[in-house]
Amino acid sequence: MRFKCAELKEFQIVGKPLSKTNEKTPIYKMRIFAPDEVVAKSRFWYFLRQLKKVRKVNGEILRLTEVSEKSPTKIKNFGIWVRYDSRSGSHNMYREYRDVMTTGAVTQCYRDMAARHRARAHSIQIMKVAEVKASDCRRSTVQQMHNSKIKFPLPHRILKYNKKSIFVAERPSTMQ
């Protein structure tokens, strides 16, 4: 499964197995994070097949809607419960990220898992994403931002140099 470099989108997918006789079948709803609708539908069937005895051939998708962020200008702490396959086995993880949007946090999670554990997207399963209150956060990198009077300088700031000034007569100032 190839994940594009842009941010993921959140989809709410509702599907159900088809019944040969006209009896009612259970309806299943999933929260899928994917770059587009096609991948979202694919992941929906992938998970549903693992959890229930339904296959894409024997089922139908009733609804696929993109979920937009309720408060895109409010910074939130997200707790993400992940299951991933490493080279030697399958593991569960709880990870925390700070972001403005749920999709941003999940995208961060995928990037982070790739960086820290070399886990590719196809081996990662997002089990649960939830907004966590500041007092309930467990990770220090997230907790360090929970300061109402937060402030920090930018010491020794190195900005991207333009190609004209690679060699200069005097050492450039890194004071912001």
Next chain:
Amino acid sequence: MLYQRYIEIGRVCYIRLGEHAGKTCVVVDMVDQKHLLVDGPMSGVPRSTIRLNQVAITDLKIAIPRGCKTNKVRVELTKADISTKFAKTSLSKKAEAKKDKAGLGDFERFKLRVAKTT
């Protein structure tokens, strides 16, 4: 104090890169060590997240609570008269000079060259 300028709530920043380059904004909250939530109601910057390296810190600062609404930011900006104060800063003047220089036509550049050599 070794460091005069801090990234903090209420700090007025100048956006160097990106969609809103050249505008000023106020730090309203901090997402993490590399991202800020900024708002610039007077300069046309919508409330959004921005990367720290897109931004340059100015000496100006307003008093706002963390994560306050855009309206409050607007009120505090007008009260502190940030737009005139920013226009006096060297950063603003340099940005203006750069923009003027970029807007010169060929004849203007010739005249500038002549004026420099005499």
